Amino acid sequence: xxxxxxxxxxxxxxxxxxxxxxxxxxxxxxxxxxxxxxxxxxxxxxxxxxxxxxxxxxxxxxxxxxxxxxxxxxxxxxxxxxxxxxxxxxxxxxxxxxxxxxxxxxxxxxxxxxxxxxxxxxxxxxxxxxxxxxxxxxxxxxxxxxxxxxxxxxxxxxxxxxxxxxxxxxxxxxxxxxxxxxxxxxxxxxxxxxxxxxxxxxxxxxxxxxxxxxxxxxxxxxxxxxxxxxxxxxxxxxxxxxxxxxxxxxxxxxxxxxxxxxxxxxxxxxxxxxxxxxxxxxxxxxxxx
Amino acid sequence: xxxxxxxxxxxxxxxxxxxxxxxxxxxxxxxxxxxxxxxxxxxxxxxxxxxxxxxxxxxxxxxxxxxxxxxxxxxxxxxxxxxxxxxxxxxxxxxxxxxxxxxxxxxxxxxxxxxxxxxxxxxxxxxxxxxxxxxxxxxxxxxxxxxxxxxxxxxxxxxxxxxxxxxxxxxxxxxxxxxxxxxxxxxxxxxxxxxxxxxxxxxxxxxxxxxxxxxxxxxxxxxxxxxxxxxxxxxxxxxxxxxxxxxxxxxxxxxxxxxx
Numbered sequence: 001x002x003x004x005x006x007x008x009x010x011x012x013x014x015x016x017x018x019x020x021x022x023x024x025x026x027x028x029x030x031x032x033x034x035x036x037x038x039x040x041x042x043x044x045x046x047x048x049x050x051x052x053x054x055x056x057x058x059x060x061x062x063x064x065x066x067x068x069x070x071x072x073x074x075x076x077x078x079x080x081x082x083x084x085x086x087x088x089x090x091x092x093x094x095x096x097x098x099x100x101x102x103x104x105x106x107x108x109x110x111x112x113x114x115x116x117x118x119x120x121x122x123x124x125x126x127x128x129x130x131x132x133x134x135x136x137x138x139x140x141x142x143x144x145x146x147x148x149x150x151x152x153x154x155x156x157x158x159x160x161x162x163x164x165x166x167x168x169x170x171x172x173x174x175x176x177x178x179x180x181x182x183x184x185x186x187x188x189x190x191x192x193x194x195x196x197x198x199x200x201x202x203x204x205x206x207x208x209x210x211x212x213x214x215x216x217x218x219x220x221x222x223x224x225x226x227x228x229x230x231x232x233x234x235x236x237x238x239x240x241x242x243x244x245x246x247x248x249x250x251x252x253x254x255x256x257x258x259x260x261x262x263x264x265x266x267x268x269x270x271x272x273x274x275x276x277x278x279x280x281x282x283x284x285x286x287x288x289x
Numbered sequence: 290x291x292x293x294x295x296x297x298x299x300x301x302x303x304x305x306x307x308x309x310x311x312x313x314x315x316x317x318x319x320x321x322x323x324x325x326x327x328x329x330x331x332x333x334x335x336x337x338x339x340x341x342x343x344x345x346x347x348x349x350x351x352x353x354x355x356x357x358x359x360x361x362x363x364x365x366x367x368x369x370x371x372x373x374x375x376x377x378x379x380x381x382x383x384x385x386x387x388x389x390x391x392x393x394x395x396x397x398x399x400x401x402x403x404x405x406x407x408x409x410x411x412x413x414x415x416x417x418x419x420x421x422x423x424x425x426x427x428x429x430x431x432x433x434x435x436x437x438x439x440x441x442x443x444x445x446x447x448x449x450x451x452x453x454x455x456x457x458x459x460x461x462x463x464x465x466x467x468x469x470x471x472x473x474x475x476x477x478x479x480x481x482x483x484x485x486x487x488x489x490x491x492x493x494x495x496x497x498x499x500x501x502x503x504x505x506x507x508x509x510x511x512x513x514x515x516x517x518x519x520x521x522x523x524x525x526x527x528x529x530x531x532x533x534x535x536x537x538x539x540x541x542x543x544x545x546x547x548x549x
Contacts, residue, residue: 220400
């Protein structure tokens with residue numbers, strides 16, 4: 001038996017599982033996005049009505065825009081916080097490297113719910129932070145705006161997804177050859193110029209990979225805005241959720257879902273092009289080219 | 290190149306980030322032992338009542354049992370599929386390598402609510418009722434990217450020449466795999482199982498869409514979280530954190546051992 005036959009045979013169940021549990025459901029979702037609903041029955045006559053409704057509704061347009069805006073914003077915030085952390089783990093520590101990486105990932109394994117619960121305890125009106133501030137006399141009455149606000153949502157989102165950004169950046173920093181920086185210095189570059197012209201371009205693939213991961217997870221996050229966002233917690237994802245639940249309009253929900261998927265796919269395609277053109281991307285693709 | 294000042298700045302930044310990462314966990318740990326109904330400063334006194342209260346709650350214990358019934362098979366299936374994907378991606382040449390990579394990553398890149406509603410429609414169209422099996426199927430596919438990654442990270446470190454040596458000594462593909470590669474993969478498989486177990490038990494969105502009348506722990510806890518924040522819930526949260534960290538730590542320990 002040839003090795004390629006084994007490779008193909010091994011991949012068949014994986015292809016089958018993803019096709020059955022991911023691609024087939026999304027295909028049916030796509031079909032539903034052209035149906036319509038009348039009272040409690042779904043009418044299977046193809047129509048573009050749902051997409052027209054999304055395009056014509058300023059609420060849905062705003063929610064979709066808000067989702068991507070949040071995604072981009074959190075990606076930028078985590079990049080700024082995570083960049084020094086990734087550099088530090090890759091370049092400044094040796095013995096503690098794996099400990100620092102593990103410590104970074106541990107909060108991820110506590111689960112979304114527990115993390116959100118912890119932030120509610122921390123930020124609530126009668127919560128830990130407010131009671132601490134009042135106890136030490138910094139404020140007279142609790143700051144209500146801490147919890148159930150867009151600010152709270154964004155703090156928790158940044159907290160949740162920072163590790164993904166750091167991992168992406170860390171991989172890029174590990175691949176960065178320090179001698180290039182020495183060469184830049186020998187050629188007279190200052191630390192700022194060396195950073196802008198050597199470090200930043202070479203870590204760009206990691207930055208893009210990290211940003212993309214954070215972006216897609218923030219766009220798709222359902223629990224965080226729901227549980228700490230209060231009135232601001234209505235997102236396009238929660239709108240999809242409602243259309244499949246209480247509002248019972250599966251076709252419209254499907255159309256919104258596919259609008260989101262199409263926009264996300266556009267971002268993936270762009271990121272894939274940028275990464276594959278970089279040196280790191282070429283090294284990772286390796287044997288394929 | 291890097292001045293002393295910048296060094297101090299870097300160290301303080303790292304400390305701040307790591308402290309903030311653990312602050313929420315520390316807070317729930319402290320208040321789960323605080324003898325007051327209200328989660329607020331100043332601290333009142335030490336108690337383990339909240340734990341006693343949580344551990345004798347029959348509804349939550351029932352949910353915990355269901356969580357195990359879902360997480361054990363989910364971890365097994367996603368580990369087997371992930372190992373197959375990792376073998377095909379790293380060890381065996383194959384025709385559609387890039388396509389396989391895209392397939393494996395896809396469940397990670399699609400927002401979970403969207404994937405969940407899509408699976409819900411499929412189930413409705415096929416007339417399949419929601420049960421523990423539908424949760425297992427849905428979770429297996431979203432955990433697949435993680436198990437593939439864990440297994441691939443172990444496989445990439447295994448020297449190709451070991452298998453070649455086995456071939457030279459007359460081993461067939463199957464016996465070379467069974468006697469050389471599989472023993473070297475074993476620790477990765479176990480680590481992947483633990484990680485998958487933890488991810489499965491913590492998964493909420495997919496579980497809530499795909500579960501029928503039997504509701505695992507994450508669903509019960511979520512509905513409690515939504516309405517109130519009590520010290521008893523706090524103690525549950527801390528127990529979940531500790532159990533997950535212990536499992537992951539154990540898995541990591543096993544995986545590390547394989548790299549020495």
